[in-house]
Amino acid sequence: MGSSVNFKDELRKRTDEIESILRSYLPEEKGFAITMAKAMNYSVTAGGKRLRPMLMQETYRLFGGTEKTVEPFMAAMEMIHTHSLVHDDLPALDNDDYRRGRATTHKVYGEAMGILSGVALLNYAYEVMLQAFSMTDQTERVIHALQVMAHKTGLYGMLGGQSVDVENDGKPMDKKMIDYIYENKTSALIEASMMTGAILAGASKEETALIEKVAKNVGLAFQIQDDILDVTSTEEELGKPIRSDEKNHKTTYVTLMGIEDASGQVRKLSEEAVLLLESLDRKNEFLNTLVHELVGRRK
Amino acid sequence: MGSSVNFKDELRKRTDEIESILRSYLPEEKGFAITMAKAMNYSVTAGGKRLRPMLMQETYRLFGGTEKTVEPFMAAMEMIHTHSLVHDDLPALDNDDYRRGRATTHKVYGEAMGILSGVALLNYAYEVMLQAFSMTDQTERVIHALQVMAHKTGLYGMLGGQSVDVENDGKPMDKKMIDYIYENKTSALIEASMMTGAILAGASKEETALIEKVAKNVGLAFQIQDDILDVTSTEEELGKPIRSDEKNHKTTYVTLMGIEDASGQVRKLSEEAVLLLESLDRKNEFLNTLVHELVGRRK
Numbered sequence: 001m002g003s004s005v006n007f008k009d010e011l012r013k014r015t016d017e018i019e020s021i022l023r024s025y026l027p028e029e030k031g032f033a034i035t036m037a038k039a040m041n042y043s044v045t046a047g048g049k050r051l052r053p054m055l056m057q058e059t060y061r062l063f064g065g066t067e068k069t070v071e072p073f074m075a076a077m078e079m080i081h082t083h084s085l086v087h088d089d090l091p092a093l094d095n096d097d098y099r100r101g102r103a104t105t106h107k108v109y110g111e112a113m114g115i116l117s118g119v120a121l122l123n124y125a126y127e128v129m130l131q132a133f134s135m136t137d138q139t140e141r142v143i144h145a146l147q148v149m150a151h152k153t154g155l156y157g158m159l160g161g162q163s164v165d166v167e168n169d170g171k172p173m174d175k176k177m178i179d180y181i182y183e184n185k186t187s188a189l190i191e192a193s194m195m196t197g198a199i200l201a202g203a204s205k206e207e208t209a210l211i212e213k214v215a216k217n218v219g220l221a222f223q224i225q226d227d228i229l230d231v232t233s234t235e236e237e238l239g240k241p242i243r244s245d246e247k248n249h250k251t252t253y254v255t256l257m258g259i260e261d262a263s264g265q266v267r268k269l270s271e272e273a274v275l276l277l278e279s280l281d282r283k284n285e286f287l288n289t290l291v292h293e294l295v296g297r298r299k
Numbered sequence: 300m301g302s303s304v305n306f307k308d309e310l311r312k313r314t315d316e317i318e319s320i321l322r323s324y325l326p327e328e329k330g331f332a333i334t335m336a337k338a339m340n341y342s343v344t345a346g347g348k349r350l351r352p353m354l355m356q357e358t359y360r361l362f363g364g365t366e367k368t369v370e371p372f373m374a375a376m377e378m379i380h381t382h383s384l385v386h387d388d389l390p391a392l393d394n395d396d397y398r399r400g401r402a403t404t405h406k407v408y409g410e411a412m413g414i415l416s417g418v419a420l421l422n423y424a425y426e427v428m429l430q431a432f433s434m435t436d437q438t439e440r441v442i443h444a445l446q447v448m449a450h451k452t453g454l455y456g457m458l459g460g461q462s463v464d465v466e467n468d469g470k471p472m473d474k475k476m477i478d479y480i481y482e483n484k485t486s487a488l489i490e491a492s493m494m495t496g497a498i499l500a501g502a503s504k505e506e507t508a509l510i511e512k513v514a515k516n517v518g519l520a521f522q523i524q525d526d527i528l529d530v531t532s533t534e535e536e537l538g539k540p541i542r543s544d545e546k547n548h549k550t551t552y553v554t555l556m557g558i559e560d561a562s563g564q565v566r567k568l569s570e571e572a573v574l575l576l577e578s579l580d581r582k583n584e585f586l587n588t589l590v591h592e593l594v595g596r597r598k
Binding site: 027031032033035036037040083087090092093110111112113114115116117118119120122123124126127130133139143146147150151153154155156159160161162163164166167177180184 | 417419421422450455460465
């Protein structure tokens with residue numbers, strides 16, 4: 001794993017594996033509600049890094065997990081994440097016509113179906129996760145993982161963060177509020193991903209708490225790096241319009257503390273995350289490199 | 300329970316009990332995401348018959364259930380139902396400014412918060428249901444109940460029905476499609492309510508299947524009665540505008556087969572439901588009367 005060429009090969013291999021797991025859990029496109037199924041699958045198969053299921057699977061491997069129980073949770077996590085993107089793009093929220101070069105779900109299927117198919121994805125994630133009970137004898141672990149997924153997705157996690165973000169759109173915000181939004185809108189699902197991987201593999205309470213801290217740092221660093229790239233990257237590199245935060249009068253880490261201090265924060269958070277991971281008895285070299293690459297990424 | 304006076308007293312008593320259970324499971328209004336919590340609680344506390352949790356609790360009692368395990372499921376069911384109303388009222392769907400005499404959620408909190416708090420209610424329902432694992436040793440029953448709730452809520456249940464309804468809004472529909480919409484948009488959550496009550500009380504597979512059939516009939520009859528009241532009732536009696544189906548060019552049982560045959564369907568479906576309930580060894584007189592009153596209601 002020393003060279004970045006090997007890492008890229010490994011990354012592609014794992015992404016392909018996740019892609020095939022995810023597709024195996026998507027709903028069939030048939031029956032009266034076929035348009036809803038199509039809209040759900042359209043948004044999920046629009047691509048993306050599949051970062052959250054990857055972090056889940058690698059954390060599961062870190063703690064010695066070998067069963068298939070993690071797979072429905074991986075698929076569900078990507079469905080939950082995608083649901084939040086579909087709703088973020090709606091006219092009443094960010095009003096985006098394109099995502100990853102494709103027309104957004106509501107542009108293709110209409111606004112009502114954008115709303116409903118986003119909700120249906122979230123609900124389908126629970127249907128999929130509940131299948132895990134028939135895949136293992138470790139019922140308690142599945143229950144605990146479900147509880148973490150639900151909590152980090154909802155009012156006290158991602159959705160709460162999204163609501164505060166929407167409510168304060170274009171208004172000046174202080175660092176406390178920005179931190180709340182980043183920790184919930186972005187970190188919460190990354191925490192749920194890594195914690196679920198740990199829990200399903202049988203990690204102890206202490207180990208799961210440490211993983212939560214790692215994930216929180218990764219999420220924050222990832223989001224601050226987003227702020228930085230919006231200012232320092234080119235449109236070609238990033239694959240989407242740059243300087244959008246400035247145009248939208250958005251408060252970010254860069255507007256709050258400048259590029260240099262924001263970059264310092266990213267370094268600090270990611271170094272802390274890697275140190276925490278290295279403090280464990282167990283090792284997953286790929287996970288360490290993944291965390292490192294994520295926060296230092298150029299796109 | 301012979302006289303309708305007694306039934307009304309019993310109904311009020313039970314509604315009050317459900318109201319207090321429901322309120323005990325609502326999120327606290329505090330922290331950064333306080334507006335989202337407020338929007339969630341605003342919609343849930345807007346009133347309503349609490350029919351679904353009542354059917355759940357009475358079916359639970361029918362099968363001898365005595366634990367508190369059913370309570371989080373009752374609260375969750377009302378949250379799921381409310382979430383569907385909040386989204387139905389959105390500008391992209393039915394665009395309703397009022398429900399039960401109060402401004403709809405998006406009119407008070409804005410469209411973005413209407414969408415997000417509706418989703419948050421659905422997700423919170425899962426958080427609440429997952430609490431049931433710590434309230435009983437009957438883990439398998441809770442898992443089964445969760446699976447039924449998720450399935451009947453989603454693509455293959457209420458949300459699927461909602462999507463087909465929206466997709467065909469104002470278009471002519473045949474009876475097959477109307478039946479699909481009624482069975483999913485309306486019956487699915489009533490089925491989930493009664494089945495969950497049965498499952499949590501330890502009903503057999505056969506009994507649960509019978510209850511599903513009862514609930515399907517109740518849901519259908521309830522919805523057809525809605526179609527009939529829209530034509531035969533007065534605005535004073537119904538508490539909402541009448542003849543709205545005609546104005547919106549909606550296909551209903553009344554437009555498909557006329558008032559007389561539609562009324563015949565309601566009678567047939569409800570008689571069948573009561574006969575099925577009476578075929579069981581167990582009795583719940585209140586549940587029988589409730590089913591009877593529901594389908595014959597004047598509002």
